[in-house]
Amino acid sequence: MIYKGCNDRMASDDIYDLLSPLLDDCMALFQKEDSKTSHSFVQSLKSIHNNAIHIRPIAIGLVGKVAHKYDASPHIKANGYRSLLALLDSLCHLIVGHLQTICRERKNVFFRANQYSDKLRVLAQNLHQMRALFGYAQILIGHSEDGSLFATEQESDDIMHDCEIMAKSCFYSHVQGFQFYPGIQPIIQALSMFTASYNDIVQHSTVWQTTKSLFNSGKYVVSPSVRGRQIEKIYSEAEAPFFKAFFSLPEMGVGVLLPNLVGDTVRVNRIFNLPPKVFELETTEGHMVEINRTSCIGHGRHVKARLISAVLREGQDSPDSPSIPDMGLDKSKVLLKAKHKPRSKTLLFFCHGGGFIALTSKSYEVVLREWSKELDCPIFSVDYSLAPDAPFPEAFEECFYAYAWALKNAELLGTTAEKVIFAGDSAGGNLVLSVAMRAAAYGIKIPDAMLVMYPSAVVRYSASPSRLLAVMDPLLPHCMLCSCLCAYTGFKTEKVAYNTTEHKLSPTDGNVDNDGDHTESWSTASTSGDLVEAHFKIKLANNFSPLKSRYFGERTKVHHTALVKNPYISPALAPDEMLRSLPYLDIVGCELDPLFDDSVTLARRLHKIGHQHQFHVVRGLPHGFLSLQMCRETKEASKMCLELLKSKILGSAV
Incomplete structure (x- = not known):
């Protein structure tokens, strides 16, 4: 695998x-x-x-x-x-x-x-x-510049447009997830059934309508075709708030108790609220640099983080700590006779994924508990502010502030921070890369090694061969990719309304004949008013066209700005000297992930400048496998990531 x-x-x-x-x-x-x-x-x-x-x-x-x-x-x-x-x-x-x-x-x-x-x-x-x-x-x-995997903006817009209006229900029905390992396919299909049902339920306001929708949701289990059409419809209409609400469900209700039920037992699990104070931090050259939290964000918000430690270490229960026990229970306080262990020499600094718009460290608590136990070190995970309420650079600045605070107050985390390891997945991979480059720019301690898992390293809505996979990806479709990137960057978007007054199934229900004589799966009536006729912009060979979706009421046209080249927003596009400032880097990419080319681009850049790194490719698993610890294959991939972290803590390959 x-x-x-x-x-x-x-x-x-x-x-x-x-x-x-x-x-x-x-x-x-x-x-x-x-x-x-x-x-x-x-x-x-x-x-x-x-x-x-x-x-x-x-x-x-x-x-x-x-x-x-x-x-x-x-x-x-x-x-x-x-x-x-x-x-x-x-x-x-x-x-x-x-x-x-x-x-x-x-x-x-x-x-x-x-x-x-x-x-x-x-x-x-x-x-x-x-x-x-x-x-x-x-x-x-x-249409790629200088051997890049990403196309130029104009060509990207045309290709992404055509991908968005392609029919996709065939990918979400009978053979959904066929590209992945058999062990994870039932999980993906179950998530799709739940997505289809959840969408029905949230659209109703009365108890009766909600109950009725709940009972009717069985159709998504019985009929793959009905489920496929519903998923395609949802993904054609959904925006950032829908994905934010849906992916936050595990952190609601009884979901918050799950780590205590299935996760490893830890002695310390505390929520930190870091006040927006100015402090000085010593650089690697012995000078002092000012870390100004207030000027970074301007809102005066506290930065939230979570400390997880399998054992109670000196300083972790200090009364000076700006933290409280998670869910009102902290075993470091309950077990008063527990002996304090010495401070760890290592600190793992973690940033979670979630497309910059969803999740907190709570969703990763089961994994972080295991890592803390196996690595025998405390883990400090940042709960950064989420887009679109907090677009770039807020999450980035908060993560940097949290890291600087951790170095300044390492004793409160039960560590000497002699060795610091960074880790993050997806959006979190982007953030730890950016924080490491900012640390180097400030002259403060950079991490000794880093692990980034399927990172979002090129933050722009552009076409690349792996981004084409979003057409069929059940966890990262085009609409979610666009919503997350635009929410974080604040790119200007324009809604283009398509004519949807009459969508009819063709007589063949989407079957196709030979070139020049095929029937598109859906036909569209002529336009009227300000509506735009939906048609494919790219002319393919032999007069060939994809099957067209029945669901494309409007499209979000993204207007990129110079922000896409900001190295702190797209680390894979950073100048060579900034990439050279990074420590040894392990990159884990998923072969079938729409963001795979982000990892490849980063690895290509590092190889070109001769920077020490290792690129690990995972086959047959989707983006976000770290949060899907429900089958053998995802557990093996997670274990590989754990072993990579162990090797860095023990000092090999660093």
Whole structure:
């Protein structure tokens, strides 16, 4: 599961050699029959055959030959183009497996033709949309500056626009999460069912309507097609407040008790409220530098943080500490006879993920408890202010202030801070990178090593090969990616309204024929007033178009500013001298993550300047696996991250 780099995995000649005769065999089975279901089989088989013929030369001939130019390093074969190839490989194997099952079970008296036909239709639609993504990837190769994985702004806008109006329900229905390991697929599907039900429930204000919606939510379990359409509809309309509320649910109600029930026992779990005071901190050269909290933010808010320690150490129960026990229970106070252990030489400074808009350290408490126990050191996790109420630079400034405060008051955290390790995932990875560069600029102690997991290191809404994966990603779709990045950066956005007066299913319900004669999945009536007709801007080869969504009432057009090049907002774009100021760096990226190219770009920059780092690529897991400790594969990935931290504390590879 965890490996140094991607193999040259793609839909190889072997899989095509299997696919072609299977298509012929299935075609022979159903062409003889005259029924609606048989016609559906035939149409899906023709679609798969046609799209496979056209996608093969793009995947193997073009993208496959240039992918190595964008690798993280000569030894780490990983980038978004290779991720697309791996995705196509998974889809083709899934299609072959389904066709083999159809051929084997066709004569069985219990053969459920409608179910097999529905799944084959969805697979055909998946391959059709994948062909469009490969067409966009082909365009990206010619519109990236200086070998960058990210396209120029104009080309990005056109590609992201087309991705947003593509039909996506096929990715969220029968085969949702097919690109990931089987162990996590049920978890992803369950999350989608809950998302669909949650959206229904929050739209009603009365108890009766809410209860009715709750009972009706069973349809999302029974019918994958209904669930797929509902998820597509939600993702076409949702904005930052929806995602903020949804992902904050685990921190509400009985969810706050979960760490005490399933997490490791810790002696210290305290919430800190750091006052906005000015203080001086000694630099590495012996000078004093002023840390001015008030001027950083201007609102005079306290900075919140959490201290977790498996054992009670000297200073952690000091009356001078600006902290209170979490949930009113602190075992350092209950166990009065507990012996204080000496202060740890190490401090782990952690920033949580959540797209800059959601979550707190509470959502990571189970993981942090385990880490504190296994690493035998206290963990100081910052609960920074969230966007859009607190856009950049507030979260960044708060994290920097919290780090400087921790160095100044290390004894209150039960540490001497002789060794400091930074860790963060997703948005938190962005923040610890930025804080480390700011620490170097101030001349104060920089961390001795860092671990960033699937970081958001290029904060701009731009097209890259891995960002194309957001079309089908169940946890990080385009709308969420856009909402989070815009909320944090404060980019100006413009709502473009599309005409949605008449959306009808086409007679083929999304099936497609040969090029130039295919039917889009949804048709749109002519526009009126200020409404804009939704159409694809990119002209793909052979007059090919993706299937169009029925849900695109309006689109958010993002207007980037010079802020995208600010090194503290997009660390992967920082000048060489700022990147050189970073300590040894472990980067963990997920091959199938829409943000994978962020990690690759950072690793490429570090390799180019000869900076010591290691890039670890995780296969088959989604963005945010650290918060999904519910299957063997995610637990293994989390354990790998823990082992990386252990190696840094013990001093190896630093």
